[in-house]
Amino acid sequence: MSNASAGAPSPNDLAAYWMPFTANRAFKSAPRLLAGAKDMHYVAADGRRLIDAAAGLWCVNAGHSRAPIVKAIQDQAAELDFAPPFQFANPKAFQLASRVAALAPGDLDHVFFANSGSEAVETALKIALAYHHTNGQAHRQRFIGRVRGYHGVGFGGISVGGIAPNRKAFGLGLAGVDHLPATYDRAHQAFTRGEPEWGAHFADELENLFALHDSSTVAAVIVEPMAGSTGVLPPPKGYLQKLRAICDKHGVLLIFDEVITGFGRLGYAFAAERYGVIPDMICFAKGVTSGTVPMGGVIARKPIHDAFMKGPDHAIELFHGYTYSAHPLACAAGLATLALYEEEKLFDNARALEGAFADAVHALQGLPNVVDIRTVGIAAAIDLAPLEGAPGKRGYQAIEETFHRQDMLMRVAGDTLVISPPLIFNVNHIDEIVDKTARAIRAIA
Numbered sequence: 001m002s003n004a005s006a007g008a009p010s011p012n013d014l015a016a017y018w019m020p021f022t023a024n025r026a027f028k029s030a031p032r033l034l035a036g037a038k039d040m041h042y043v044a045a046d047g048r049r050l051i052d053a054a055a056g057l058w059c060v061n062a063g064h065s066r067a068p069i070v071k072a073i074q075d076q077a078a079e080l081d082f083a084p085p086f087q088f089a090n091p092k093a094f095q096l097a098s099r100v101a102a103l104a105p106g107d108l109d110h111v112f113f114a115n116s117g118s119e120a121v122e123t124a125l126k127i128a129l130a131y132h133h134t135n136g137q138a139h140r141q142r143f144i145g146r147v148r149g150y151h152g153v154g155f156g157g158i159s160v161g162g163i164a165p166n167r168k169a170f171g172l173g174l175a176g177v178d179h180l181p182a183t184y185d186r187a188h189q190a191f192t193r194g195e196p197e198w199g200a201h202f203a204d205e206l207e208n209l210f211a212l213h214d215s216s217t218v219a220a221v222i223v224e225p226m227a228g229s230t231g232v233l234p235p236p237k238g239y240l241q242k243l244r245a246i247c248d249k250h251g252v253l254l255i256f257d258e259v260i261t262g263f264g265r266l267g268y269a270f271a272a273e274r275y276g277v278i279p280d281m282i283c284f285a286k287g288v289t290s291g292t293v294p295m296g297g298v299i300a301r302k303p304i305h306d307a308f309m310k311g312p313d314h315a316i317e318l319f320h321g322y323t324y325s326a327h328p329l330a331c332a333a334g335l336a337t338l339a340l341y342e343e344e345k346l347f348d349n350a351r352a353l354e355g356a357f358a359d360a361v362h363a364l365q366g367l368p369n370v371v372d373i374r375t376v377g378i379a380a381a382i383d384l385a386p387l388e389g390a391p392g393k394r395g396y397q398a399i400e401e402t403f404h405r406q407d408m409l410m411r412v413a414g415d416t417l418v419i420s421p422p423l424i425f426n427v428n429h430i431d432e433i434v435d436k437t438a439r440a441i442r443a444i445a
């Protein structure tokens with residue numbers, strides 16, 4: 001109101017933009033503005049080059065502003081800006097679906113496009129319900145998520161998710177949701193490299209939940225193979241295999257939310273491949289376009305897709321979709337991104353550097369306030385002891401210190417520092433990122 005009455009807003013006016021998942025007032029008193037990006041670096045509005053230790057927000061796996069992706073988006077915008085995805089389609093949607101399906105293991109053969117991870121999750125939950133409905137099992141309506149899980153911010157996603165601040169202010173959520181326990185116990189797992197030996201038994205709780213609710217009422221279990229947003233919790237060895245076996249025993253679908261783990265983060269196209277566990281659906285987003293154009297989606301196993309393909313030919317089989325499902329710009333970006341991943345063998349690079357990455361990050365053990373370090377694939381988390389009476393404050397100090405004084409963009413979850421660089425990185429980048437992280441930890445001690 002005040003701006004409108006004062007005339008045109010100043011270009012430096014920070015008031016109107018209500019920022020997502022941000023401490024708005026603190027930000028606006030000392031903004032962290034990113035004006036450019038190339039490969040492994042951001043350029044701050046004041047001209048400083050910052051190394052990107054976060055792949056943007058877990059998405060820029062191919063590095064920033066890569067020429068082939070930029071060109072594909074530019075060409076696509078000039079050739080076909082938009083095509084309605086309901087009853088019509090653009091050719092690249094089919095090409096990209098084939099490429100994504102080819103990267104997925106087993107008979108995960110059919111791809112439904114959305115525009116974000118949150119939409120991918122809502123889509124997968126709805127497909128699970130509709131699948132059971134079409135199979136005459138409409139009594140299967142419950143979902144099981146997991147404590148500390150993050151599945152985006154839709155009502156379905158926050159309901160199956162297990163992060164209290166994302167839920168507490170937003171009502172009752174989806175009915176009929178229960179949660180597995182988180183797979184983390186510091187007493188047994190602190191400073192583990194890769195998947196912990198201890199903790200597969202957390203999966204056994206699924207049998208108890210199935211007994212409590214009667215498994216015939218459960219539609220699907222949804223987990224991140226590696227819980228990323230909560231601060232990198234790798235699955236204990238054997239845990240995902242157990243979930244798969246228990247779901248199979250009870251006819252319950254298993255959904256992997258691979259919005260973070262997809263497209264190379266754990267050294268494979270999907271974590272499902274790393275762990276040798278084939279879920280019934282995979283949610284993906286982020287890395288599919290290396291963050292350039294919003295896109296997400298669900299990969300479904302063939303029997304799930306095929307169950308819908310009945311009834312009269314002219315009838316719509318699934319009443320779901322988005323205006324921007326398979327948007328031409330996103331499809332063009334996705335095709336160019338997947339081509340880059342392949343040409344530059346970026347998933348192999350992630351696998352090859354996993355050991356060096358883990359060695360470097362674990363060397364931070366012993367620095368002030370470091371209470372745990374976890375690494376898996378090219379993802380690492382460093383838990384700092386919270387400041388007394390001010391949880392999250394030390395983490396916030398780390399964001400400010402790394403951005404303003406260490407020339408690094410780093411992600412923080414509460415008091416946990418998270419490292420997940422673009423997959424075009426090399427050992428020099430690892431050294432620089434870890435060195436700057438160490439300086440920041442000391443500076444805020």
Ligand SMILES: Cc1ncc(COP(=O)(O)O)c(C=O)c1O
Nearest residue numbers: 116117118150151152257259260
């Ligand atoms: C596992 C997982 N699922 C879903 C989402 C939500 O994705 P988006 O922010 O694109 O909606 C995220 C985002 O970080 C995620 O990590």
